[in-house]
Amino acid sequence: MSPRYKLSQVDALEAESIHIMREAVAESERPVLLFSGGKDSAVVLHLARKAFHPARVPFPVMHIDTGHNFPEVIDFRDRQVDRLGAELIVVSVQDAIDQGRVVEERGRNASRNRLQIEPLVSAIEEHGFDVVFGGARRDEEKARAKERVFSFRDEFSQWDPKAQRPELWDLYNSRIRRGEHVRVFPISNWTESDIWGYIGAQEIELPSIYFAHRRRVFTRDGMLMAESDHIAMTGDEDVEERTVRFRTVGDMPVTGAFESTATTVAEILEEISATRITERGASRADDRMAEAAMEDRKREGYF
């Protein structure tokens, strides 16, 4: 067979993701894309541009702003949305706290991670979104390894892992009743190195914190945390400036950095192929809490 008929693995994954996005849009009335500003959501946004080209991306972009974001990520978000000409919906966790809809956690490991759930679910209800795109990957975490590409949510946005619809061939079932919605994960089958390979090949822009930079950090639970107004330090934690980068993008108080000199995608890929720690294990305090931390959050409506 002619080699020109062969598709590389990234081309095959891209084709699958585009098919998923088109299918979800074709079968929904009010889709939206959840955008965290992280590399995975940057890839999903890029895929959305490709799927509907030369038309504009046919849905708004929604960001859950915890108020604890890295400023570099907010800048990145605004630049991306501007370039697309898309509508940006910002859902504020701070507003939810101020209105008493959620209560701020206290203590040393307080985070706003869980507090995102209520504002997210309320925003989906308020806007009547029936398809919500997310950038989750199955290789990230073991509860996610079992989630469908089209993942049904009831009127309370709950995920029931034991009552998932079988998903066969590339025939996705998006049928829902009023008030329910479907979370759609177009990059379910991508791995971390697929993502980086694609970012390199397609020259996808990312927030600067993914690349090595000088930053004031301190050590907590074996991770380097960025100094910021959002994290309370104890007396024995010393801040020093180091050359670091971040492997995932979450809230400042829960996202750990690590020492790295990788300033290009190629260098990052090299670094990843040598690493022996998963990206969530390495950098996310929120996932270290309990073996079922992700499953529990997802059941309540987390992405």
Added chain:
Amino acid sequence: MELVRLATTGSVDDGKSTLIGRLLHDTKQIFVDQMEAIEEASRQRGTDYVDLALLTDGLRAEREQGITIDVAYRYFSTPKRSFILADTPGHIQYTRNMVTGASTADVALILVDVRNGVIEQTRRHSFIASLIEVPHLVVCVNKMDLVDWSQDAYDEVVAEFRDFATRLNISDLRFVPVSALTGDNVVDHSANMAWYHGPSVLELLEEIHISSDRNLIDVRFPVQYVIRPHTMEHQDYRGYAGQVASGVLKEGDEIVVLPSGYETTIASIDTFDGPVAEAVPPMSVVIRLADDLDVSRGDMIARPNNQPHNGQDLDVMVCWMSDDRSLRVGNKLAIKHTSNWARVVVKECNYRLDINSLHRVEDVDELTLNEIGRFQLRSTRPLLFDEYRRNRATGSFILVDEATNDTVGAGMILGRSQ
């Protein structure tokens, strides 16, 4: 690098988890923190060995009950290929999960305990793989360490399997003697079985020729979405987005749009990165036509001299997946086939297949959870389809309960109803 999709299934005892654990471990896909977590969990449960099944059992109920509930997807790669492995449990919801995992697979991995040979479970696995037309079947004859690496024991199992497989439709059947526990012939060649000169499991997975499994003959392009930008720059643009199901589409080709039957030519095949001269499966592209036709989602582009069937009466094999209700004559259900939704009514139940004996059980009037049977369906409007054995994409469908919206059945089209 090529992407290969695998499906594997089995129960706790046959060494499947150990084999997968080996593949992941020996290709260096298990990370230190994952290994530490499962070592800790194994210790807490009081098991003597590191239970690699804990890697895939991601849900709380699974860990609590020590069972696998659902299809889990695992990823590993070698310098040559990248693999997606659909790992399905052997005990509960067995058929439903295996059919799901097999539906996208290029290769099915089946484990046989060399001491037991071909048992009922092996028959079921192989039969489902053959029914779903997984193009390649790799039988891992496992636990060779427990029979002193005996070639005779291996040959006996191979002969037994080949004899049984003559009743199935398997286009490519391979055997490898392995010990998942010790790693012999999983990734590296076994020093204990000098009599075996073939590849290890991983080498086989790296070598199996999968790109020729695609149907590159029959042009089928289900229209998924119509792209009309309505921007100043692209005022008159009208493109038909979709994924090539089969065949090779080229710019300038004469095509027919179905069901309308209008003929025209392909003006261009567009992508974000620019136009391409031709498109093959599974590319996602946008097709523009030379004439301004009324084309919408659910239509199909084919060649005038090679068209799919267009009809309402379907002869099908159904795997039933609902625990809440059965499938009976007279039932009405929603059907999704390519990019089309329609409704069907069940006209006739021909037989149920006993997946252990492969016998046809006639005089049945319903299909219950995990059963497979042959039915005649009539759809509310014409569908554009091919026989499943010729075309997975245009020969497959799902059935959806209209009251609950659950996916309750998976189907393969055998042809038109007679």
